[in-house]
Amino acid sequence: MIKKMNIKILILIILILTLTVSTVFAGELDNFNKLQTYNNNFIDIKDSDWFSNDIKNSYEVGLFKGKSINQFEPNGNILLSEAITLVSRVHDIYNGGDGVIEYEGSSKEWYAAYVDFAIKNGLFKEKDFADYNLKATRAQIAYLFYNTLDKSDFNKVNDITKLPDVNSHTKYYDEIFALYNAGIIAGSDEYGTFKPNTYISRAETSAIINRVIDKNNRKIINLTKSDGEINIKEINGFKVTSFSTIGEHIATEMLKGNRNIDLRQFNINETVDKFGLTDYFGDLLYEVTNQNPMIFGIDSYTYYPDTKTLAVKYSYDRLYQEQLQNSVSKKVKEVIGNIIEADMTYVEKEIAINNYLCETVEYDTYAAEYFLQTGYISTDIVNSFNAYGALNYGKAVCGGYAQAFKILCDEAGITSIIVTGTLDGIGHEWNRVLIEGKWLEVDVTNNDKKDLFNNVLNAPKQIADLIFETNNYYITDELLNSLERGSSEKYEYYNFTNKYVKENDIYNYITKNLKDNSYLTFRTDSSYTIKKLETIMQKVVNNMSRGTSLSFNTYMGVVYIEVIR
Template sequence: MKKRIPALSLLLALLLTVSAAAVGGTGNFVRTRQYSGQFSDLPAASVFYDNVSALYEYGLSVGKGDGTFGLADSVTVNQAVIFAGRIRSLYDHGDPETGADDFRAPGQAAYEPYDRYLRSLGILGDELEGLYGTVATRGTVAHILAGILPEEALPAVNAGVVDLARSAPSFLPDLHDGTAWLEDILTLYRCGVTQGSDGFGTFYPDAPITRGALAAMLTRMVDPGLRISLSWDVAADLSAAGTTYGDLILRETRAVTAPATREEVEMAVAHMLSRNESTLYLKYGSLTSDRAREIMQQALAAAKSCCEQSYNTVNCTFDPNTGAIMLAFSALNCSAEETAAYREYTLDAAIAVHDQLWADGTITAAMTDYEKAAVYFDWICRACAYDYDAGSESLSHIAYSLFSRGKAVCDGYTGAYNLLLKLEGIRCRALSNDSHIWTVAELDGTEYHIDTTWGDSLGVFPDYRYFAMSEETSRRFHPW
């Protein structure tokens, strides 16, 4: 007599069998063997000891036929594919070979079932065609490994510091927009699978990878305890600390001892500013009062076009007989000491704003000049209020007031904004008419007019009608 199994019981048994077979996840990453010196070339002092021994214990490698692991040996692309397939199979099935078993066929190369397994999952495509027998570069290995585990199995624990490092001049120095497999390389940094080859994260994407270095990457993928928590001091590298006012003169300059035209006066003033000086000495053969006054006015206009420098007054002395003229610039007719103190405070405050916006990711290296200028436009409009009570000698006429008191008039707004733009290396100048002053900036090769004062006129949020205006639009608002 046949034994009958109730239909419901049979269904439950089938469901349990199917569920058990389908279970995958990081719980399958279990060390099933004990390493006890199987590789003769793996001393306990090796930097790769923990990684290579773990690779053996997870069942991902048995080493070479001669009893060594081959720490310094190069790796071929097909070998990297085999390791990648084993890790994914271990994740999916709890065994490093099961995933490739369904793709084995007579006459295959050793890597092919692993490659087909990874292709069936959409992890690899045909991008490695023609490369399988070649020596693998570090960049190619990063591409092979970056997609073999889902995000929940390999969380981006270093995402913040890596994204910040992309903006820092000294970090990740050999990774740029043209680097092959760039995003895959960055994925390995973000997930703690690599830290590069030095304290700045140099990756050497085109260099061959050794079996020891590959073992380190592979075992960090399966063992969270081996992953790297990056501790790069990126913020210090992003800082504008140490910038001087002279560094903000972003044009070519040269000394002109007897400027004859307005353009030559502007050149002479720019040269003075680039040297962090506040006094301009000129020498003509002879000089009339009218000509001295004209030179003084042209020089003051040139200084005001660089209003981030805070020089908005000038004292002129000259000798009509020798033609010697001295122009001493200051802020609001203040003493040299007071002017220097205002300038120092202002520059330090602007650097602090710059550094904070970079540190918190509000500004990144991936942003265009236009996008960075928009960030600073927003910051200025939100940080300041128009000082309707300002008189002609008020501090509100220089950027110091905006940073120290949150109050300014148009030249204070414009000076602060231009200062922040120039800390980003953005070329800009101040432009004025009889009653107003605003910014003209070159953003990504195009010249725009930007009026932060009027941009702040709504009082609640920035008015972007006054950001990135064409010259035609700007003239409609404030002709000059």
């Protein structure tokens, strides 16, 4: 029997998708008929090519021709004009036409009839594409083909909720996932990688055509999860965050308050031989509890190797745990309903969540100081260390801010985790958010300051590493350095909101903007020093009216200036 005490935090393990493909047998779309016979017309197509049948079939129904009489150029790209022509013809035949599109306009472009038809029939909007002679991307093709048929003919044969390179801020996200789940797109590798912004080949386009017009050719994609990537999904009413199948299972059971968790389905002995039993479960449970704050902590665990049972002692009894969960869930849905607008982008949603917490939560100085002095969390301050205190009472220390941010992000579809470590040598918790496949730092606790507002909101690693040092409690040791952190400042708050000022422009920026404002906050280079700012501010004060003084500060490149009259 192995025992480990005093675990208060949790995270989960993700799962990436390994794809195997097989054929779905269903009814055809009857209007697409064979018009001609393919007799090895193209010398650059071999029977052994994965796409040979797709090209044959799309040729025989009269939808796809070669680039010349005997050349198809399967690896060549397809232009937007060609893609629009294809989807227009598919839509017309699907609706009883013959695929011949008449045009009465004055444009001399060969594709004008098809563009006009496609716009009138809702295949795309007039402003979607600026130049029809550009190469079509894979995401654009998914968007166009999704609009060719009635949605009932894209019946769901798969249940894919995650792809390595497609998430809710990917353009045409809904259309891409709809085609994956309809068996029309299967991805470019075993993980289902889509490559939304790469150009699509003629061979790949023929495969999509073949699956759109004939349900017999659509693919069932069997997903096999592999450990190491983050996975957030709803299970039994909870958003469960994990990095592995065992982590997902343990988190799911803990969220239900189960005291005895059956682990017989997992090959624990192999893992334990590698890490040691105590280290393995201690490491895993820190991760699970940190990344799933709705568990609300555990006091201890005991693992029984003979029965492969994990016995858990929770910080609260099940009734109170459930009350906390219900109260937080209700508040979270209320908050997200109030602050998130339908037309917000992924990053705008994330900023709205951060700003909401900055506006509604007060840092609990008493709780922080009491804990630092005693090392003890008493019952009168315990909720300042969790999401319940932050969301329902508006008071929190760093842990409460981080947990509340994580739970709100889960509800809004923002991929985030909780990170543990130190800030200036003192224990601290903050968050990371996944944006365009890279992790950026968010510290709501320190964003909640008037003089340095949002100073760590989507900070890249070169800025965050100036002040933070992570420990190994928020994720398993095996995965500690596996998360790819971003270096771009594109989504850093002040860059994103056009409040980044080059060092040489700071004086002019201040004098211009202080005329109409009592205070000013902006960002410049993270190496900008207080001495440099003092020199600038003396020059600014010298040009202001008598009796006016300025208060100012700078931290990691964020500059705050306030007028005192």
